[in-house]
Amino acid sequence: MNPSHLLGPVLVLGSGLLGASIGLGLRARGVDVVLSDPSPSAQAVAVDIGAGRALELAEPLNPELVVVAAPPDVSATVVAAALRRYPSAVVVDIASVKFAVLAELRTLVGEDLGLLSRYVGTHPMAGRERSGPVAARGELFNSMPWVLCPSEVSSAHAVKVAHSLAIDLDAVVFRFSPEEHDEAVALVSHLPQIMSSLVASRLAETPAHALSLAGNGLRDVTRIAASDPSLWVQILGANAPKLLEIMQGVRLDLDRLISTLSAPTAPGARLDLAQLMAEGNAGQSRIPGKHGGPPQQYSWLTVLVDDKPGQIAKLLTEIGEIGVNVEDLRLDHSAGLQVGMVELSVLPSKRVNLVQDLTERGWKVIQ
Ligand SMILES: NC(=O)C1=CN([C@@H]2O[C@H](COP(=O)(O)OP(=O)(O)OC[C@H]3O[C@@H](n4cnc5c(N)ncnc54)[C@H](O)[C@@H]3O)[C@@H](O)[C@H]2O)C=CC1
Numbered sequence: 001m002n003p004s005h006l007l008g009p010v011l012v013l014g015s016g017l018l019g020a021s022i023g024l025g026l027r028a029r030g031v032d033v034v035l036s037d038p039s040p041s042a043q044a045v046a047v048d049i050g051a052g053r054a055l056e057l058a059e060p061l062n063p064e065l066v067v068v069a070a071p072p073d074v075s076a077t078v079v080a081a082a083l084r085r086y087p088s089a090v091v092v093d094i095a096s097v098k099f100a101v102l103a104e105l106r107t108l109v110g111e112d113l114g115l116l117s118r119y120v121g122t123h124p125m126a127g128r129e130r131s132g133p134v135a136a137r138g139e140l141f142n143s144m145p146w147v148l149c150p151s152e153v154s155s156a157h158a159v160k161v162a163h164s165l166a167i168d169l170d171a172v173v174f175r176f177s178p179e180e181h182d183e184a185v186a187l188v189s190h191l192p193q194i195m196s197s198l199v200a201s202r203l204a205e206t207p208a209h210a211l212s213l214a215g216n217g218l219r220d221v222t223r224i225a226a227s228d229p230s231l232w233v234q235i236l237g238a239n240a241p242k243l244l245e246i247m248q249g250v251r252l253d254l255d256r257l258i259s260t261l262s263a264p265t266a267p268g269a270r271l272d273l274a275q276l277m278a279e280g281n282a283g284q285s286r287i288p289g290k291h292g293g294p295p296q297q298y299s300w301l302t303v304l305v306d307d308k309p310g311q312i313a314k315l316l317t318e319i320g321e322i323g324v325n326v327e328d329l330r331l332d333h334s335a336g337l338q339v340g341m342v343e344l345s346v347l348p349s350k351r352v353n354l355v356q357d358l359t360e361r362g363w364k365v366i367q
């Protein structure tokens with residue numbers, strides 16, 4: 001592991017999913033990480049998994065950086081307190097909304113622009129649909145976007161330290177204004193969360209036999225519907241103006257679709273449906289590929305494996321021996337049979353030879 005870009009110590013306030021993940025990633029670089037959380041169990045678990053050491057009340061700490069990893073609605077208050085308590089530290093927060101946090105912070109620090117100059121709002125675009133330190137991963141931010149949203153008074157030094165945090169955790173750094181950030185995440189993060197929750201909420205009363213037919217389409221669309229409601233209440237509320245603009249557009253499309261499907265054989269109806277699907281295809285193809293690179297179309301193949309220990313490891317080892325890089329992987333189980341289905345995505349140019357090599361080695365490739 002390369003040495004850190006930070007000198008430390010780094011104080012992380014809030015040791016839940018994100019705070020503990022940041023702690024784990026920085027500890028792996030050898031940074032002295034100090035953790036504090038008002039929930040004694042969240043703090044104890046984060047310390048136990050190796051995300052840092054507990055803040056001792058009497059300790060005269062002089063952190064280089066304070067990372068506020070608390071819920072969005074308390075972030076500004078915690079940032080303001082940290083700016084006052086640690087007069088030479090840079091303070092960043094990682095809340096999912098940026099404009100509301102900065103606006104509240106401005107009211108808290110008033111005219112003290114000296115304080116505000118040490119603050120940089122940031123947002124790692126990486127997370128999980130689970131909360132708390134038990135779900136933390138040191139590699140959570142690897143190759144994921146990390147947005148820096150400095151205010152107009154953030155000092156060059158503060159921006160440099162915030163940048164060091166993101167690159168220490170192997171993230172890809174972007175720079176947006178708080179308004180630009182909130183507008184972008186309304187579309188790429190908050191709308192998907194709402195749509196996922198809306199689809200999943202339809203399932204609450206569905207009979208179990210209908211759900212037993214569920215495949216990866218439903219799982220893909222509803223994965224983030226398992227997210228923490230208390231966090232999302234805060235995020236959606238804080239970004240309501242930007243979200244409303246997008247949701248009005250979704251409502252128009254939905255109304256159009258309802259009227260088309262009310263008369264599905266009427267002249268023009270099929271064209272309307274085809275247009276809707278084509279617009280979806282066009283939008284989906286614009287989502288960047290891995291590591292923020294250009295959109296990449298991968299080819300999928302499905303391999304059947306016996307549902308017993310060691311089979312998936314064996315398959316991946318053999319694919320490695322064949323010399324093919326697996327870009328993505330999903331696991332599914334066949335309803336009723338004792339087999340697993342491993343769906344693999346690879347570069348299109350590698351697919352034909354991989355299918356042939358795996359078949360020759362005795363694997364059952366079904367797509
Ligand atoms: N969950 C996700 O996928 C992502 C979350 N974020 C942001 O990261 C922040 C933390 O979220 P998670 O780690 O997911 O939540 P979490 O619920 O796992 O952890 C939040 C922690 O903050 C602590 N806390 C509450 N009040 C506090 C205070 N006044 N001072 C210090 N700590 C306090 C809680 O006890 C809890 O342990 C939020 O602002 C969220 O918007 C950013 C990117 C992704």
Ligand SMILES: O=C(O)C(=O)Cc1ccc(O)cc1
Pocket residue numbers: 095096124125126127128129189224
């Ligand atoms: O699980 C996912 O795919 C996410 O997109 C998680 C996530 C949740 C909240 C954020 O502010 C950023 C990322």
